[in-house]
Amino acid sequence: MYPAQFDYRRAGSVDEALGLLQENEDAKLMAGGHSLIPMMKLRLAQPPVVIDIGRLDELRGISEAGGSVRVGSLTTHADIAASDVLAAHCPVLAEAAGHIGDAQVRNRGTIGGNIAHADPGSDIPPVLVLLGASVHLQSPSGTRSVAAGDFFQDLLMTDVGEDEILTHVDVPALGAGTGSAYLKFEHPASGYAVVGAAASVTVQDGRCTAAGLVVGGVGAVPTAVDVSSLVGTDLSDDAIAAAASGLDTEDPIGDIFASGDYRVHVGKVYGKRALAAARDRA
């Protein structure tokens, strides 16, 4: 099983990649190739030109500055999962990256490719939405950033324009007193999340001052749950269960493995467990 024929171009810089995108209609960018190559082998994608950006070291790496962690789009899931910077400032992102696929997949797959592909069963998108991350894009006319909550538009559809490259994501660091967790109900064969729940809670003097819950796998895009009822409570199991039961989506996705209703049910259960785990870490 191999892809349809295509022309291969290797970019030596972001500017060169942007130029190649402009010159080649319907070209696709390839980083680690772990979303694009499977799509091409199944002939679900048949780009006439592939632009390999996998060697652009300027897009790789993790750094912290001013209360925010910058993760370059070419950073692999393995590097994210093992990052001391993320362990200190955004542990839930490292935790989610460690759940992706398996060791081999994490060695090649990148955060930029992952979120640009926007699979509803991906582990990263709900975490970025939970944390209020911003996604940074570059085009010949300049740069812009978009909130993660607006970046994911529909099944496999994002806000990335045809002439744009995803350069990095900025993730706000979690403050003191904040616990976070990502819990995943994994498809036993594919390794994708049937449901993945990302939660955070902030506790001061025994009372919750902020809480968030975003669930992946239930809808076409990450589903944010309104858990503001937790603020001011002592985060009892009952309060958490009531808050997580607010998970709702108009049009849940379903397949032969898990129906939409089942995913919503599991989402509530995993949402509850993720909130409780976040509380215990706060």
Added chain:
Amino acid sequence: MTVSIQLEVNGKPVQAAVEPRRLLVHFLREDLGLTGANIGCETSLCGACTVLVDGDAVKSCTMLAAQADGASVTTIEGLAQNGDLHPLQEGFWEKHGLQCGYCTPGMILSANYLLAQNPSPSDEEIREGLKGNICRCTGYHNIVEAVKYAAERMS
């Protein structure tokens, strides 16, 4: 079109012109005759095609040969030195870590990567490290024993 690539495979320099869509596993098997990396699921799930690229375990069915330009690739054929089996190969032999053997090259290269990261893994860590490699003959008990055997020999 073709892409000129230069890489190192099992310590030997290799130069070739490949079609862009040539997958690394096909390049290794068909162009270089290194048939140790097996083609199983072809969907990056089973791990039979696992090789090391610059020391990292990767699934060679989900990588273009063109992406390996400049890299150092190790296949199962590159593990034995001067006719002596690698401790992992010896472990799979001694502990009966295989039946049909189809998954074995991938298992051994994933285990090799695991031991490079974590020289004395627990049973659980071995199972997690080999999560991307599927055996359909019998199960994983003896495979875990084989990796532990190798870990002890290599320490």
